[in-house]
Amino acid sequence: MGTKRLGKYSKKYSEYISAFGVVIIFYIIVQIMAAAHVLTSSFAGQLIPVCAYAIMAVSLNLTVGILGELSLGHAGFMSVGAFSGVLVYTNFSAFMPAWAAMLCAIVTGAVTAGVFGILVGVPVLRLSGDYLAIVTLAFGEIIKNLLNAMYLGVDSAGVHISFKDAASMKLAPNGKTLINGALGITGIHKASTFTLGIVLLLITLIVILNLIHSRSGRAIMAIRDNEIAAQSIGIDLTKYKLMAFVTSAVFAGVAGVLYALNYSTLVATKFNYNTSIQVLVFVVLGGMGNITGSVIAAAVLTVLPEILRVMKDYRMLIYSIVLIIMMIFNQGPQMIAWRKRFISKIRENHSTGKEEH
Amino acid sequence: MSLLEISGLSISFGGLNAVSNFSLTMEKGHLYGLIGPNGAGKTTIFNMLTGVYKPTGGKILLDGENITGKNPEFISKAGIARTFQNIRLFDALSVLDNVKAGLHNRISYGMMTGIFRTPVYSRKENEMTEKAFEILKIFELDEKADLKASQLPYGQQRKLEIARALATDPKLLLLDEPAAGMNPNETAELMQTVRSVRDQFGIAILLIEHDMKFVMGICENITVLDYGKIIACGDPASVRSNPKVISAYLGGN
Numbered sequence: 001m002g003t004k005r006l007g008k009y010s011k012k013y014s015e016y017i018s019a020f021g022v023v024i025i026f027y028i029i030v031q032i033m034a035a036a037h038v039l040t041s042s043f044a045g046q047l048i049p050v051c052a053y054a055i056m057a058v059s060l061n062l063t064v065g066i067l068g069e070l071s072l073g074h075a076g077f078m079s080v081g082a083f084s085g086v087l088v089y090t091n092f093s094a095f096m097p098a099w100a101a102m103l104c105a106i107v108t109g110a111v112t113a114g115v116f117g118i119l120v121g122v123p124v125l126r127l128s129g130d131y132l133a134i135v136t137l138a139f140g141e142i143i144k145n146l147l148n149a150m151y152l153g154v155d156s157a158g159v160h161i162s163f164k165d166a167a168s169m170k171l172a173p174n175g176k177t178l179i180n181g182a183l184g185i186t187g188i189h190k191a192s193t194f195t196l197g198i199v200l201l202l203i204t205l206i207v208i209l210n211l212i213h214s215r216s217g218r219a220i221m222a223i224r225d226n227e228i229a230a231q232s233i234g235i236d237l238t239k240y241k242l243m244a245f246v247t248s249a250v251f252a253g254v255a256g257v258l259y260a261l262n263y264s265t266l267v268a269t270k271f272n273y274n275t276s277i278q279v280l281v282f283v284v285l286g287g288m289g290n291i292t293g294s295v296i297a298a299a300v301l302t303v304l305p306e307i308l309r310v311m312k313d314y315r316m317l318i319y320s321i322v323l324i325i326m327m328i329f330n331q332g333p334q335m336i337a338w339r340k341r342f343i344s345k346i347r348e349n350h351s352t353g354k355e356e357h
Numbered sequence: 358m359s360l361l362e363i364s365g366l367s368i369s370f371g372g373l374n375a376v377s378n379f380s381l382t383m384e385k386g387h388l389y390g391l392i393g394p395n396g397a398g399k400t401t402i403f404n405m406l407t408g409v410y411k412p413t414g415g416k417i418l419l420d421g422e423n424i425t426g427k428n429p430e431f432i433s434k435a436g437i438a439r440t441f442q443n444i445r446l447f448d449a450l451s452v453l454d455n456v457k458a459g460l461h462n463r464i465s466y467g468m469m470t471g472i473f474r475t476p477v478y479s480r481k482e483n484e485m486t487e488k489a490f491e492i493l494k495i496f497e498l499d500e501k502a503d504l505k506a507s508q509l510p511y512g513q514q515r516k517l518e519i520a521r522a523l524a525t526d527p528k529l530l531l532l533d534e535p536a537a538g539m540n541p542n543e544t545a546e547l548m549q550t551v552r553s554v555r556d557q558f559g560i561a562i563l564l565i566e567h568d569m570k571f572v573m574g575i576c577e578n579i580t581v582l583d584y585g586k587i588i589a590c591g592d593p594a595s596v597r598s599n600p601k602v603i604s605a606y607l608g609g610n
Contacts, residue, residue: 207472214471214478215461215485218450222458225447232407232441233525234433234462243468289449 015213019205019292023054026299027198042306050302051197052078052259055204057282057294059251062208064280065289066217067244068224069125070133073140074252074279077113079271081253082260083147085109086185087178089261093189102191106200106257113253116143117246125241128227132245140276147268152179184267185260192261200258201295204251209291211247220244285326293330300326358421360385360561361529366415368405375401376585379415383529387561388551390576390593392569394605398585399565400442403531407439408432420528434462436528440518440535442565448507452498455506455517456489459524464488489524495557496520496550512543516550523558530554532564536571544568548575573597581605 030047033039056078063071089105096104116139124135151162155175162168166180179185211217219240222230231237260266282301286293304322308315329335361383368376376398383389391399404410406417408429417425424435438459447455466481493499496516501509506517515535522530535551536544548571555562566572572579573593581589581596583605589596596602 210472210474211468214468215457215466215481216468216471218454218458219461221450221454222447222461225449226445228409229441229445229447229521230458231409231429232433232439232445233459233521234430235458236430 015291016205016209019209019295020202022292022295023198023201023205027194030194042309043303046303046306047194048192048197048262049259050299051194051201052255052262053279053282053302054201054295054298055251055255055258056279057286057298058201058204058208058291059248059255060279061283061286061289061291061294062211062244062251063248064283065287065294066212066224067220067241069241069245070130071136071245071248072133072273072276072280073120073136073138073143074248075271075273075275076136076140076143077116077249077252078256078259078275079140079143079147079268080116081109081113081256082266082271083179083185083256083268084112085253085257086188086260086266087152089191089257090178090185090188093191098191102196102261105191105261106254109253109257110250111253113256114246114250117249118242121242121245121249125245126238128237137273137276140271140273144268144272147179147184148182150179151177151181153177182267182269184265186265188261188264188266190262190264192258197258200254204254205291205295208247208251212291216240216243281323285323285330287330290330297326359383359418360387360420361563362416362418363406364416364418366402366405366412366417368401368410368413374585376405376582379582379585379587381580383561383563385528385561386555386559387578388555388576389561389563390572390579391563391565391582392567392572392579393582393588397582399582400533401585402582403439403533403565406432406531407437433525436526437531438522438525438527438529439531440515440522440533442533442537444511444514444518446506446514446517446521448505450506451502452493452504452506452509452517453486453489453502455521456492456524457485459521460485460488461525463524463526492520492524495554512539512547515539515547519550519554523554528560530560530562532562532566534565534567536566536568544571547571551575 030039056074060071060074063069085105085108088108089101092104093101120135120139124132149163151166151169153160153169153171153175155172157172160169160171160175166177171177219230219235220243222235223237223240227237282298283294285301286295286297304319305315308318311318359382361381363379363381366376366379367374379402381389391402393399401410405412408427408431411426415425416423419435419437422435424432427435447458450458464481464485466477470477490499490502493502496519498513498517498520501513506514509517519532519535532551536547539547551562551564552575554560564576576593578591579593579596580587581599581602588601588605589599
């Protein structure tokens with residue numbers, strides 16, 4: 001029995017090792033490529049988005065794969081995180097060091113997205129069924145349209161806001177426009193770095209994996225597997241659903257800040273329905289509940305369209321073929337059996353190798 | 358004061374009186390059977406006892422505490438645990454984690470303790486693992502702790518459900534058709550297990566069962582339900598010979 005208990009623990013840690021391993025190896029490869037000057041500019045430009053989308057996928061996996069609720073508005077949380085974070089960064093970096101402003105921006109983005117997560121989650125997660133999918137879908141669209149129509153400025157009299165046009169903000173001549181409607185926020189100082197992205201991704205992985213492998217995570221997965229039974233053993237359904245959903249929203253906010261501070265302009269339409277679905281595709285293809293899978297799927301499927309640019313008209317064709325191959329590899333019963341055989345073979349070789357030593 | 362006092366319990370769905378004026382008293386350590394033809398309202402009573410349904414009338418007292426119409430979490434904490442007619446396990450979780458989930462309110466620590474992995478985390482988790490193995494051993498499931506619940510054979514899934522219910526440290530355990538789908542050997546083994554659970558944990562057990570050999574062999578008292586009403590009540594021998602019970606089961610006048 002002792003060995004069996006040990007087996008359980010090594011299995012548990014393998015999830016951490018594979019997730020961190022993938023991220024760290026990716027980081028090292030990129031650093032080597034950069035040092036060897038083989039990093040193309042188009043690929044280098046994808047590095048921060050890759051990190052942001054990996055954080056998005058891992059956090060959405062907490063809602064979709066671990067809690068078992070469908071969320072179709074994850075980009076909405078990314079969006080509120082991005083806008084609030086950028087506003088804080090541009091205003092704070094004037095009087096504090098860049099790293100401190102960045103930290104403030106990330107915390108603000110996380111908190112804002114978390115607050116919206118609570119606002120959406122509290123009424124909806126009390127119900128069971130597919131309501132979350134419907135409400136998050138609406139939330140994503142509403143946020144996008146609101147931010148798209150929002151004019152925000154500041155002058156000596158205070159903050160001005162309008163949803164009509166820039167003139168109706170009645171900004172004093174010396175005032176500063178912060179959000180310019182559909183043009184969004186312009187003139188952002190690019191502050192995100194690849195290393196920061198990797199650090200944030202690692203923090204996301206630690207927090208979410210730790211949460212999953214704790215009492216709370218067990219309660220969340222129990223709700224996913226059987227709501228009625230979970231309730232019968234005294235698990236507070238609303239509390240744990242909300243815990244998973246809000247944590248997921250918080251990290252979407254962090255991803256939003258990271259993503260937005262990589263570009264000079266930020267427009268609300270970037271975070272539309274397609275972005276939400278794209279992140280959901282990462283989660284589904286990486287395997288629901290499989291955290292490492294989410295990271296890999298997000299990285300591959302973010303970089304792929306750029307690499308495939310050389311294929312011109314065939315780009316989306318190849319992209320969809322890759323999607324199908326990934327789907328078969330991850331979810332096909334034959335492939336799962338083959339992978340299991342492969343892994344156990346490696347383990348066997350490994351253990352016999354050890355005995356020989 | 359009795360452990361469980363149910364008086365005048367009723368529920369109606371629209372115009373249908375599913376259960377009317379149901380009363381029952383149970384003492385600590387009692388093994389009580391609830392039988393009746395299909396659709397008599399037995400599971401409905403379980404659902405009212407565990408807070409899944411809100412009764413439209415009557416009163417449920419557990420250890421003197423009024424738990425009528427309270428929500429399932431509250432009732433679980435108050436000390437009632439149950440199993441389900443159609444097995445409801447956490448299929449994707451390991452056998453061990455199923456029982457650890459049952460320990461949720463008994464050994465607890467907060468979300469942040471879990472995320473930041475403070476020393477409290479490992480202490481509490483070890484405590485949970487130990488306790489869970491203790492319970493699993495009773496059901497001879499400790500060797501299978503690492504398997505997923507869905508990988509267990511049917512009979513062991515039934516046992517795991519009881520183990521999970523016991524993990525909540527109940528005063529009263531409700532078993533909904535524990536022997537359903539079991540062969541005679543498994544049923545005999547289950548009878549032993551149920552008895553030893555009662556003796557070891559000193560809890561009261563109320564069970565619904567269609568297997569008469571099981572009910573008659575194990576229960577000290579039996580209540581028979583038909584169309585939501587009590588038609589007989591007493592020890593196995595008197596219930597067995599009651600003409601009302603015979604006609605409810607076999608038909609006729």
